[in-house]
Amino acid sequence: MKIQIIHRACGGTEFLPQPSRLHLGAQNAEGVDRLQFQLPESWADCAIALYLRRSDGTQLAPVPLDGDACVTVDRRLTGCTGGQWMLAAVSGSGYTAYTRPGRYDTYATLPTDGGSEDLPPTLYEQFVARVLESASTAATAAQSASASAERCTSSAAQAQTAARQASTSSNAAAGCASRAEAAAARAEELAPADGQKPLRPCLFPVRSFPSAQSAARRRSRPAAAPRRKAVPIHFDTSRFLLQGNQDSLRPFERHGQCSGAQQALF
Numbered sequence: 001m002k003i004q005i006i007h008r009a010c011g012g013t014e015f016l017p018q019p020s021r022l023h024l025g026a027q028n029a030e031g032v033d034r035l036q037f038q039l040p041e042s043w044a045d046c047a048i049a050l051y052l053r054r055s056d057g058t059q060l061a062p063v064p065l066d067g068d069a070c071v072t073v074d075r076r077l078t079g080c081t082g083g084q085w086m087l088a089a090v091s092g093s094g095y096t097a098y099t100r101p102g103r104y105d106t107y108a109t110l111p112t113d114g115g116s117e118d119l120p121p122t123l124y125e126q127f128v129a130r131v132l133e134s135a136s137t138a139a140t141a142a143q144s145a146s147a148s149a150e151r152c153t154s155s156a157a158q159a160q161t162a163a164r165q166a167s168t169s170s171n172a173a174a175g176c177a178s179r180a181e182a183a184a185a186r187a188e189e190l191a192p193a194d195g196q197k198p199l200r201p202c203l204f205p206v207r208s209f210p211s212a213q214s215a216a217r218r219r220s221r222p223a224a225a226p227r228r229k230a231v232p233i234h235f236d237t238s239r240f241l242l243q244g245n246q247d248s249l250r251p252f253e254r255h256g257q258c259s260g261a262q263q264a265l266f
Contacts, residue, residue, distance in 0.1 A: 003019065003035060077104060
């Protein structure tokens with residue numbers, strides 16, 4: 001298959017391929033066709049390479065042209081249903097030129113290996129990527145389920161602990177209620193009847209022991225003088241005369257004497 005590269009200068013230099021659309025035969029065909037390029041004279045000292053991009057967006061490595069400016073069609077071109085192609089010319093003096101991108105296509109074939117379709121490498125790679133993604137998603141879901149199970153176990157243990165604490169608190173409340181009922185019964189027994197004074201509780205005195213300081217202070221005090229024995233005082237009532245109104249004083253049996261109650265007044 002001959003392809004001519006036309007050099008055209010119209011407001012800017014262009015390199016147009018003729019034909020620009022290539023029909024490369026069957027899909028996955030290899031070594032059947034050969035592309036032969038007719039290059040312009042300005043590309044005589046340049047390295048020429050064929051660039052390919054498939055219809056699914058895959059960019060392939062550049063394919064260098066041989067000494068006859070030819071490329072053998074293999075699965076790099078027929079591995080998919082079509083794509084774009086372009087030539088690039090590069091020289092050591094800094095010259096770089098490109099052709100206008102063209103298109104190529106292939107036609108699909110029937111399966112030849114046991115009725116299964118021969119998948120292109122790109123589709124196979126996509127299938128592998130999807131399988132790996134699904135496996136990663138399943139592993140993440142398993143980890144999440146394991147974490148949820150651990151949280152449920154921890155919550156169950158906390159619930160059991162709370163139930164035991166509630167049971168202990170209930171028992172303590174029942175004990176307090178029974179003690180309160182007993183105290184109420186004792187209070188009813190000690191309550192006074194109608195018209196009686198309330199009974200005072202009997203308090204036992206607590207003996208206090210003197211401290212060392214108070215004992216030292218008592219020892220340092222001077223000894224007190226002994227008390228005198230009380231001696232009864234005798235009065236001679238015969239020398240006292242009672243004066244007053246005769247109506248207010250009771251007559252005495254003898255002058256100068258008084259009764260024991262009157263003597264107690266002196």
